[in-house]
Amino acid sequence: PNVNLVEVLKTLASEYQSQNNHSNLTVQLPEKPVYIKADADLLKQAIINLLDNAFKYTSNQKTVELKLLSQPHGAIIEVKDNGIGIPQEDLPHIFERFYRVDKARTRNSGGFGLGLAIVKQIVQAHQGEITVNSILENGSTFQIKLPVA
Numbered sequence: 001p002n003v004n005l006v007e008v009l010k011t012l013a014s015e016y017q018s019q020n021n022h023s024n025l026t027v028q029l030p031e032k033p034v035y036i037k038a039d040a041d042l043l044k045q046a047i048i049n050l051l052d053n054a055f056k057y058t059s060n061q062k063t064v065e066l067k068l069l070s071q072p073h074g075a076i077i078e079v080k081d082n083g084i085g086i087p088q089e090d091l092p093h094i095f096e097r098f099y100r101v102d103k104a105r106t107r108n109s110g111g112f113g114l115g116l117a118i119v120k121q122i123v124q125a126h127q128g129e130i131t132v133n134s135i136l137e138n139g140s141t142f143q144i145k146l147p148v149a
């Protein structure tokens with residue numbers, strides 16, 4: 001069914017913040033609705049996985065940004081953090097099941113290395129694409145591109 005991404009993200013952001021009251025999440029949404037063909041619950045799960053990572057891999061003064069950009073042929077959902085970042089050589093692998101960057105640095109932050117594999121599956125099921133940019137010790141930006149309805 002067609003869903004308005006603006007509403008989906010609005011609801012998600014307020015639920016996320018009330019469930020994680022320490023989290024400092026900023027949200028930037030367009031004023032007009034953005035319709036895509038999507039399973040809203042699956043899409044929410046994907047974005048929650050990205051937000052969980054963003055907070056998990058950012059130590060202090062966490063500022064995580066959730067943004068929706070509306071483009072002529074698609075929508076871009078962006079999750080940006082100012083955390084520990086990901087080494088360039090690991091970037092091609094982080095969407096693989098059970099892949100975790102350097103066990104030493106993520107030892108204290110438990111996880112199976114499944115979150116991003118699930119995100120990728122959900123995005124592909126929506127004919128979308130996921131990309132990442134990251135600078136070590138500086139932060140990471142994940143973008144989900146989805147075709148508009």
Ligand code: ATP
Pocket residue numbers: 053054057081083084085086094099100101102106110111112113114115116117140
């Ligand atoms: P799970 O999500 O299953 O609880 P996980 O977070 O380790 O475990 P993924 O979400 O798949 O697994 O992420 C894979 C790896 O990519 C992580 O272990 C981490 O090393 C790295 N990573 C993912 N997101 C970020 C981020 N925002 N900043 C820094 N590193 C990240």
Ligand code: MG
Pocket residue numbers: 049052053111114115116
């Ligand atoms: Mg994760």
